[in-house]
Structure formats: structure tokens, C-alpha cells
Amino acid sequence: MSTKIPVQQFDPNQPGSTDLYERRQKIQPRFVRGLFQHLRNAGAWLVLGLYFGIAWFNYHGRQALLFDLSTRRFYIFGWTFWPQDFILLAWLLIIAAFSLFAVTVFAGRVWCGYVCFQTVWTKVFLLIERWTEGDRNARMRLDKAPMTAKKFLRRSLKHLGWFAVALATGVTLVGYFDPIRSLWHEMKLNSLSEAELVWIFVFTVLTYLNAGFMREQICMYVCPYGRFQSVMFDRDTLIISYDHNRGEPRGNRKRDTDLKAASLGECIDCTLCVQVCPTGIDIRDGLQFECIACAACIDACDNVMDQMGYPKGLIRYTTENNLEHGKPIHIMRPRLFGYAFMIAVVSALFVFTLSTRKPIAIDVIRDRNALYRETSDGLIENSYVLNIMNKTQQTENVNISFSGLAKDAKMQGEHTIQLAPGEFRTVTETLEEDPEEIHERETDIDFKITEQNQPTVSVDSPSRFFAPSN
Ligand code: SF4
Ligand code: SF4
Secondary structure (H helix, E strand, O other), X not given: OOOOOOOOOOOOOOOOXXXXXXXXOOOOOOOOOOHHHHHHHHHHHHHHHHHHHHOOOEEOOEXXXXXXXXXXXXXXXXXXXXXXXXXXHHHHHHHHHHHHHHHHHHHOOHHHHHHOHHHHHHHHHHHHHHHHHOOXXXXXXXXXXXXXXXXXXXXXXXXXXXXXXXXXXXXXXXXXXXXXHHHHHHHHOOOOOHHHHHHHHHHHHHHHHHHHHHOHHHHHHHOHHHHHHHHHOOOOOOEEEEOXXXXXXXXXXXXXXXXXXXXXXXXXXXXXXXXXXXXXXOHHHOOOOOOOOOOHHHHHHHHHHHHHOXXXXXXXEEOHHHHHHOOOOOOOOHHHHHHHHHHHHHHXXXXXXXXXXXXXXXXXXXXXXXXOEEOOOOOEEEEEEEEEEEXXXXXXXXXXXXXOOOOOOEEEOOOEEEEOOOOXXXXXXXXXXXXXXXXXXXXXXXXXXXXXXXXXXXXXXXXXXXXXXX
């Protein structure tokens, strides 16, 4: 017999009721100085420099990194890639994935803490926020204060700064898909196309929202890496941890307090490690999935330890085995060797594929309108469309030939063509054969293109020659 569960009305005002939806508390991280802050700054400047610099960098007269979607060609430092070169991209993605796994096994989420785009752009937005509204306490006071002319001015300056960075980010991102110099020129002439305007708008708004408002929520709820990285940790992974044995019992004290006599650990419970945390967690509660390993809490706590005259490292990079069992930090582990081996193998495959990649390519499509035709001279004729690509960034002269038919078979059409750098050309060729020489209804043939200057460089593409059945 089935029993119905009675539906109950939820009243949040009723005593004992708890709203299951927890509102997000705005996090106002405090600025911190220290060794890891310097490293984070170096990482951020490197990422920003590469992102904004490479877009404007020219190589051999062309934008060095350009994903030209309109012509489906990708220019990467002198190489031209086509969708047919997808395998190279696949190798690169596999190398990147294994590298990320290896780094995670070695030192946890260092990628997130130091060079992830979300972290870097949030850092830039926080910097603007600090310049315009002050550090944590000033910002919290400003949040609570009523709107005045001063508050309005500070808020406006902040949003203006955020918008400028978001716009520069959006334009640069579109500039990787649409040559950035012409994009900039069009912007100055106010003649951007509709598509360019839409994409710049989309990327600008996304950057503005992500780095200005979403911040740590992207790391906590959206980023898949943040969710699965913990399964790659082992007890020898370097993680940022609070030394519970050393720090507890925590409590307030004077600088020269005798810790033994006062039954205190070294944590003075100042909560600075919590105040600097960009995700708002307390590292003293143990390893948490929200931690992006930015090491801001290490800097904050080391400064406190210095002031108190205690040794640094109450919060530090360590391993679970070291912290809990006093075992030495053990970096070289079989898993890491396994990842290093896989990276070496896939890198070798990538280099091999790249170095043996032909600079020209051909793809043959048969004329679909007719299997064959008979000419006025009584010959059997088949037509083909040849898609020929020059993957290099130099002009290439190529010879077109075919094989598979009798010696007297002829090719009507161009026998030599000149291709501009990165050009894709469609050529129509017709093959004619004496019916006396044809013994099969279908004959396998090959079209071949050969570089004039380097006859050893050639590629071919198979097709078929059809004739009436005898
Ligand atoms: S910063 Fe250090 S001393 Fe201060 S609360 Fe955190 S762990 Fe304790
Ligand atoms: S707990 Fe420390 S390392 Fe983790 S996110 Fe917060 S400040 Fe960064």
C-alpha cells in the first residue's frame, strides 16, 4: 500500500524553520604583502603580458597567432594549420591535460592560484577596487554607508576601470580571430561589422561579470577542474595547510607570553588568514575544495609569525604525510614519472607529426553530376574538383599529375599552378581515356601534386574513373 507524503507549506518565519538556500556573503579580501604575493604578481604580469602582447606580435609580416575562422586557417608563428591538421591540436590538448595532471599531483591547484585567467583578471579587478575604494575595511564601510557624492564617485571610478579592462580584454580576444590591427583601425573609423560588435560586447560583459562579480563562485561552482582536481591528490601532494599541532590551542596573547604556561599554540586567532582569502574560507578548518592554493594565507600568517617572534610556516606548503606523520616531503613518485612518460611520448608524436607534415595538401572530389561522358572524339571523360592547399607562408608552384590509367590518357586543365602563401584553390580537371584501353567499369586512380622546387615533396589523393560497362 502506498503512503502519500503530506505536502507542508514552508514558512521561513516559523520558529525552527531553516531556509535551505544560503545567500552568498560578499567577500572582501584584504591586501597582503609577502613572498607568494610577489610570485602571484609575477604570474599575473606574465599572463597579462602574453595575452595582450601576443595579439599584436607580428611574425613574417602576419599576426603571429591568428585563428582566422572565416577562412578556416590558423596561423601560429609561421605555421598555417587547416581543419585537416586537427590531429596536431588533439596532441597539444593531450599534452596540456597531462601537464596539468602532473602539476596537480605535484603541487595541487598552483595553476588556479597563480596563472589561471579567472584568478589573474579577478586580481586586476581587485587592484582597481583597492585603488578606488580602499582596502578591505574601507570597502566594507563604504558598502554600509549611504550613497553620497563621494561614494558615487568612488563607485563610478571603479566601474569605469573595470569596464576599460573588460573592453580591452574583449577587443583582444576578438583580435585573435579577426586580425587585430584591422579591428583596431575599424574601431577608430567606427566601422566595425555587426558580428565584431556582438562578440566584443559578449566578451566584454562576460569579463566584467566574471572578474567583477562572480569571482570565486566561478572557481567553486563552474570550473570543472576545481571539482575533479582533488581526486588527483595523494598524501604526498604539496598542499597549503595549517599546522594544527603547532597552532592549537589558538588564542589571543601578548607578544612575550609563555606559551606553555598559558597552554597556547602559536595561532593568535587574528583571522588575518581568513581576511586575505579570496574564497573566504578558513584554512584552519583543513583542506577544502574552495581553496584555490593562492598562498595568500601563508603570506598573512608569516607576517603575523614575524611580528610575534615565532618561526614562519604555521600555514605552509606541505604534504599530508609530512604534516600528520612527520614523514619527509617525497616529491618524486611513480605517478609523476608516469605522467612525465606520457608527456614525453605525446610530445614526440606531436613533433613527429609536425615535422612530417606536408606543406601542400590535396583533396579530390568527383563531379557528382555525371559518372562519365563521351566526347565527340569517342573518348570517355570524367571530371574532378581538386581542392589544393598551400600550408606554408611562402608562394608555392605545384605540378598536378595523375596515375592509374593507360599511358595515352590525358588530363585537360591546369598542369601547374602557383599558390599564394596559405592559399586554398579549387581546380577543375578532366581525364580522357580511349574506351579501347578501358577494361573495368571503375578504375582506381590517384591525383598527385608535387612542389616544383622540391620534387620529393608530393601528396596524392585517390579517386575513381568510371566508364560504360563493356
Ligand atoms: S593568520 Fe596565522 S595566527 Fe592569524 S589566525 Fe591565521 S593561522 Fe592563526
Ligand atoms: S585558504 Fe589560503 S591558499 Fe586557499 S584560497 Fe584561501 S588564501 Fe588562498
